[in-house]
Amino acid sequence: MSSPIKILLVDDHPLVRAGFQRLLISDESIEIVGEADNGQSACEMYASHMPDVVIMDLNMPSDANTEEMSNNLNGGLEAIRRIISHDPKAKVLVLTAMEIDPFPAHVVNAGAKGFLTKRCAPDELLEAVKAIHAGEEYITEEIRLRITEGGSADGASLASLTKRELQIFSLLAEGRTVSIVAEEMFLSPKTVHAHRTNIFRKLKISNNSELVHLAIRHNIVQA
Structure with missing residues (x-):
């Protein structure tokens, strides 16, 4: 055997x-x-x-x-x-x-x-x-x-995020502030703000509410 x-x-x-x-x-x-x-x-x-x-x-x-x-x-x-x-x-x-x-x-x-x-x-x-x-x-x-x-348009946009951007995206979607994300990831708030700006640009969103809705649609966070 x-x-x-x-x-x-x-x-x-x-x-x-x-x-x-x-x-x-x-x-x-x-x-x-x-x-x-x-x-x-x-x-x-x-x-x-x-x-x-x-x-x-x-x-x-x-x-x-x-x-x-x-x-x-x-x-x-x-x-x-x-x-x-x-x-x-x-x-x-x-x-x-x-x-x-x-x-x-x-x-x-x-x-x-x-x-x-x-x-x-x-x-x-x-x-x-x-x-x-x-x-x-x-x-x-x-x-x-x-x-x-390439999947859906949303999926294709999320796929364009770098590993670090995807992690910051998930933390922001959970309701963490930029300062808390910076502390948890050992980054400066200025760096997190820059990543957040890039995330918004790539995902074609303009505020955290849209970010959260997108995360919910993709099962990254629960409603």
Whole structure:
């Protein structure tokens, strides 16, 4: 009998992890070797366990010190980049609620081998894990078309944001002021104001209210 597929499960919600764990271990060919609830822990556990496949959420803290309620969409993306920097052969499957552009494109650019939404059927998750373990990519045709065709106009605009702009966008959308964003990101308020101006220009918006509405439409923050 072949060795089981070793899985590292990364999601900041314990109940979500427990649900996926029950599903995955129902298949005898899969073994959960570790669980992480933030990006830093995911990278450390990857290095110590060297799993065959990482199942990663996008929307989670970068590290254990991040505020529990902070909606840090860059936590997952940064963890993917760090894991692949450590091991270019790493196989990461993103499983997230963030299915709207530009997240699929960012995920693929970060080096992930698969992208599924949390609305997927249980059998599809198992199929994706096995395909990625076998060296294939697993991205649904719908998501692939969004990536190649640029998706919606809103999505295309969001995709134009740099990594730092996207992080500032998410923090502003959560209601943080420029001064608080500057403090959290170790930037000067002047620098954050400059990024905010660029974000408004790229997204063709003129105020924070429009920014929040855009973030809600793209599931970056909850209404």
